[in-house]
Amino acid sequence: MFVHKRPLSVLLLLLIAFLPHAAPYEWMSALKLPSFNMDNVKNKMDVKKQFGDKKLVVITGTSSGMGRKAAKALLRTGDYHVIGAVRDLDKMDVVAGLDDFDRSSFTPMHLDLNSFSSVHSFVDELFEFKKTKPVDRLVCNAGIYQPSLPHAKWSEDGHEQTMQTNFLSHFLLISKLIADMSESDDARVVTVGSVTGNDNTVGGGGVYPVADLKDLDGLKAGFSNPISMLDGYNFIGAKAYKDSKLVLMMTANMLHDRYHKATGISFSSIYPGCIAESPLFREKRPWFRKYFPVFMKFVTGGFVGEEEAGQRLFQVCHDPRCVKSGVYWSWNGGPREGRGAEALEKGGQIIGAGGAGGGWDSIFENEQSDKVKDIETTFNLFKYATEVTGAEWSEVSVAKSPCPTLKVVGLVTAAINAKEEAKRMKPEPGMVGAIDLKAKAANNFDFITQGTVVKAVKAVQDKFLGDLPEDAVKGSYQSERNVDDAVEHNVSVSPSLEDTETMKRRLNDLIEKGELNCTDNPELCGL
Incomplete structure (x- = not known):
């Protein structure tokens, strides 16, 4: 039997000619049968073996102060595996031994917040360690305070140290x-703010310098040496610290507005109280370090020890009430030191003393200052900080149904919508928009199917929905009134140009005959 073979060149030409019309069918290649991935099963088994049912917590600054005490409290519950992100691993090792950390549930990792490169390296190490286990808590706790510096110090990246760290x-x-x-399923990001960043308090608004970003000219200009302040003015060490706490609280608000609903992550900030004996004040003069805690204890009552502050930070990570997002958490009452191990919280409730006067049940949603809640400044802060750090933020997406039928219906609907939109994009006088490639593809789709799909859908619509009302096809209008009748009854109308001339002539006739008094009807005579 003789089989006619077409030349290869002819086949290639046919293929090239058909390619533009094949685009609408690309969605079919995405339809796949469910698969069983053994690698995923193995990864889940490895994660289960490594972490069990424990939540994974990342805390910066766990080698001292509040971060150290919070890590200790988290570990003692047995519910968490804590990643201690610290600059000095040797110091962290000593602290872990002194505080009797459960080494099987605590992993120190190097992180120098004075370097963006170190942040990237830390995340790489973290992902390699945790495998597919998601991070459940991120606590941005580490910080430095350099109030006595006469001039700025610079980070590895050329930014002022306090603000970068x-x-x-x-x-x-x-x-x-x-x-x-x-x-x-229960992710929380906690940033440690401060009363000094809120100018609606005595500590934040009554002591110079006051946290104030102005127009963020310094950050907008790149915030690199020699620019040392976010507002673009001269350096003051204490203000750099206060500004850093202000922007941390603003960032928590922005993240809540932008990501909470889409991701389910809870974003909050806290002020645990004044930790007057913290290493944070190590650069202050000796007399200040001696008398400042006394002043905070017996004059203001705002003193909080490291142990108490650590338990407050622990509470925001652990307490079911603190899953609420967009909150600035604070505590009523004074310090409640010396509660001991029996005061550790279990199952979201405190055991023993400490329910009031600054304890577990004294937590409340504090009010932030107008500066913290300034939407425009917060938006610009997020924008400029993203540019300076090179941060890449995930696009917010809405969960989609995995149902194959809905996917097919959605794809067909999208094709029909694109076809209808293509009609509106047909070149005509007054159209200045560019031709949409999707609309062009829709025309190709219609060409291939000869409108079969669209006609079928329209037939179904007509069958089940019925005919359109006549007014919907021809348009509905208000009843028109005769011009002479309108003049006679002094009723306003919206006439055409032709009717306007007729009205003018009719009015002139009435005026000449004395039948229309312009004094009584100035609006008509004005025509």
Whole structure:
């Protein structure tokens, strides 16, 4: 039997000619049968073996102060595996031994917040360690306070040290973990703010310098040496610290507005109280370190020891009430030191003393200052900080149904909508918009199917929905009134140009005959 073979060149020409019309069918290649991935099963088994049912917590600054005490409290519950992100691993090892950390549930990792490169390296190490286990808690706790510096110190990246350590590097860290944390069923990001960043308080608004970002000219200009302040003015060490706490609280608000509903992550900030004996004040003069705690204890009553502050930070990570997002957490009452191990919280409730006067049940949603809640400044802060740090934020997406039928219906509907939109994009006088490639593809789709799909859908619509009302096809209008009748009854109308001339002539006739008094009807005579 003789078989006619077409030349290869002819086949290639046919293929090239058909390619533009094949685009609408590309969606079919995405339809796949469910698969069983053994690698995923193995990964889940490995994660279960490594972490059990424990939640994974990342805390910056766990080698001293509040972060150290919070890590200790988290570990003692047995519900968490804590990643201690610290600059000095040797110091962290000593602290872990002194505080009797459970080494099987505590993993120290190097993180120098004075370097963006270190942030990237830390995240790489974290992801390699945790495998597919999502991070459940991220606590941005580490910070430095350099109030006595006569001039700015610069980070590895050329930014003022206080702002990079306290804010910019944490900002970058959050951006790199937010997508991973969205996989957790109970994810929380906690930033440590301060009363000094809220100018609606005595501590924040009554003591110079006051936290104030102005127009963020310094950050907008790149915030690199020699620019040392976010507002673009001269350096003051105490103000740099206060500004850093202000922007941390603003960032928590922005993240809540932008990501909470889409990801389920809870974003909050806290003020645990004044930790007057903290290493944070190590650069203050000796007399200040001696008398400042006394002043806070017996004059203001705002003193909080490291142990108490650590338990407050622990509470925001652990207490079911603190899953609420967009909150600035604070505590009523004075310090409640010396509660001991029996005061550790279990199952969201405190055991023993400490329920009031600054304890577990004294937590409340504090009010933030107008500066913290300034939407425009917060938006610009987020924008400029993203540019300075090189942060890449995940696009917010809405969950989609995995149902194959809905996917097919959605794809067909999208094709029909694109076809109808293509009609509106047909070149005509007055159209200045560019031709949409999707609309062009829709025309190709219609050409191939000869409108079969669209006609079928329209037939179904007509069958079940019935005919359109006549007014919907021809248009509905208000009843028109005769011009002479309108003049006679002094009723306003919206006439055409032709009717306007007729009205003018009719009015002139009435005026000449004395039948229309312009004094009584100035609006008609004005025509």
